[in-house]
Amino acid sequence: MNLDYFPEDVKPHIIPEVKGKMVYRCLGCGAQYPIEHLLYVCPDCSEVLLIHDNNAADLKRIPGKLWQKIFDFRKMLKLPALKGIYRFHEFIGPNIPLDSIIYLGEGHTPVVEANDALQNKIGIRFFYKNDGQNPSASFKDRGMASALSSIKFLLDQNKISNVMAICASTGDTSAAAALYASYLGDKVKSAVLLPHKKVTSQQLSQPLGSGAHVFEIPGVFDDCMKIVEHLSATYDVVLLNSKNAWRILGQESYSYEIAQDFNWDMKDKVILVPIGNAGNISAVMNGFIKFYDTKIIDCLPKIIGVQSEHADPVYQYYLEPDKTKREFIPVNTKPSVAQAAMIGNPVSMPRVIQIAQKYNARAGSRRVFVVQVDEQSIIDSQLLANRNGHITCTQGGECLAGLGVALKKEIINSDETAILDATAHAIKFSEFQDLYFNSAIPKEYKIASNHDNINLPSLLMPDDRNLVPSQKKRLGEKDFQKFVADMSDKIALRLNLEIST
Numbered sequence: 001m002n003l004d005y006f007p008e009d010v011k012p013h014i015i016p017e018v019k020g021k022m023v024y025r026c027l028g029c030g031a032q033y034p035i036e037h038l039l040y041v042c043p044d045c046s047e048v049l050l051i052h053d054n055n056a057a058d059l060k061r062i063p064g065k066l067w068q069k070i071f072d073f074r075k076m077l078k079l080p081a082l083k084g085i086y087r088f089h090e091f092i093g094p095n096i097p098l099d100s101i102i103y104l105g106e107g108h109t110p111v112v113e114a115n116d117a118l119q120n121k122i123g124i125r126f127f128y129k130n131d132g133q134n135p136s137a138s139f140k141d142r143g144m145a146s147a148l149s150s151i152k153f154l155l156d157q158n159k160i161s162n163v164m165a166i167c168a169s170t171g172d173t174s175a176a177a178a179l180y181a182s183y184l185g186d187k188v189k190s191a192v193l194l195p196h197k198k199v200t201s202q203q204l205s206q207p208l209g210s211g212a213h214v215f216e217i218p219g220v221f222d223d224c225m226k227i228v229e230h231l232s233a234t235y236d237v238v239l240l241n242s243k244n245a246w247r248i249l250g251q252e253s254y255s256y257e258i259a260q261d262f263n264w265d266m267k268d269k270v271i272l273v274p275i276g277n278a279g280n281i282s283a284v285m286n287g288f289i290k291f292y293d294t295k296i297i298d299c300l301p302k303i304i305g306v307q308s309e310h311a312d313p314v315y316q317y318y319l320e321p322d323k324t325k326r327e328f329i330p331v332n333t334k335p336s337v338a339q340a341a342m343i344g345n346p347v348s349m350p351r352v353i354q355i356a357q358k359y360n361a362r363a364g365s366r367r368v369f370v371v372q373v374d375e376q377s378i379i380d381s382q383l384l385a386n387r388n389g390h391i392t393c394t395q396g397g398e399c400l401a402g403l404g405v406a407l408k409k410e411i412i413n414s415d416e417t418a419i420l421d422a423t424a425h426a427i428k429f430s431e432f433q434d435l436y437f438n439s440a441i442p443k444e445y446k447i448a449s450n451h452d453n454i455n456l457p458s459l460l461m462p463d464d465r466n467l468v469p470s471q472k473k474r475l476g477e478k479d480f481q482k483f484v485a486d487m488s489d490k491i492a493l494r495l496n497l498e499i500s501t
Ligand SMILES: *Cc1c(COP(=O)(O)O)cnc(C)c1O
Pocket: 138, 139, 140, 170, 172, 173, 242, 274, 275, 276, 277, 278, 279, 280, 281, 340, 341, 393, 395, 423, 424
């Protein structure tokens, strides 16, 4: 829309200016470091970092209601740089000039309400936010758009060159990293480390297709992560795991979008997020806190993290009700269909602990919870959701299973409205669906295929085997008509079709 048409109070703010005094801030000792250098852990105490805007207080000078208006009007702009997560530029990366922003179509994913039948079955009003509809088909694109835009900004200023970007991945981080790096052409090469046979073939195909160096490593994700940490401490590489604080910053957009999609009203809202490395739940909480502090929203939604019983270190940590006695102990994971979240030693655990505490303190009561679900309920919930018009991955199924548990445990009640994170597209995890439908899920998963959920294709053949068309040999006109009639009859019989009158 033409800038002249915008309301007078919005006009001065509609195109964001480059501002912000961004620094890395250590979660351990509080030390601050300039963002002109690439940094992943505190050089002093080795704790993880978050990016902090020392000018954040300035954001409060604009009233919350005006912010809402700015973001609502900004939707109408046709500038690609502001079409994705940077619609919230002042909160996502105010130091990044618009021409350093990489936009590949990420963010602003659909929020889809469950149909009546599914809501009645679960017993609460709920929506899926389809983060599988991001460019590489998972929410990881939000963090990668932020991380690679910050890298492009450093490249544009000649502060870095010849970047080798690396990450460990349960599948989706590598897909996103390779995609965004490939967009920058020769300037940024990428290498990804994947646990051998612990990512789906669809996920493996993604970084291969983007031209990344792909290394398969024996073991699980946690083992790959240690190698990546060693590489980044020893060699000149750029780390793209969620240890990279820019990733967290970009993923905060998920919360901003929910606030906007629900017309800035977070009363009685509940957000469910699967937890793996715990980067996403950290970002989601942090995003809501920032909008709350600037009065863009006037209450904080409940946050429920969900973990499988086969990879539940965060759940175990919060089982101890006494804060002072809580102790984080990494777990040994077991096979999980929520494979993208199958992590025993989450990198962002210190972030979760600090941010959850801050979140509860801001809200004035406990608003952050973690629930545990079993493998059977994860996949059955995924299949149920997808039979009702959704396109969720197994981790989104985990959220739906978690919703049931949260209701049962009375962490939430049926008057509230839940928003579930479908963190990736169903297609990425179709291998688990195939195994389930063929009753072939290995027993370590502890999943039995429920007969009612199974769906398999039926191969139909004509009675007369001479009437089979092929590319090599087309049938003659008469034979082909016989073939069509015969196959139609067979299908009609299977579907109990009645002849139309
Ligand atoms: C990465 C990932 C998760 C886990 O997110 P964390 O930030 O690691 O907690 C969940 N679901 C999918 C599909 C993912 O790719």
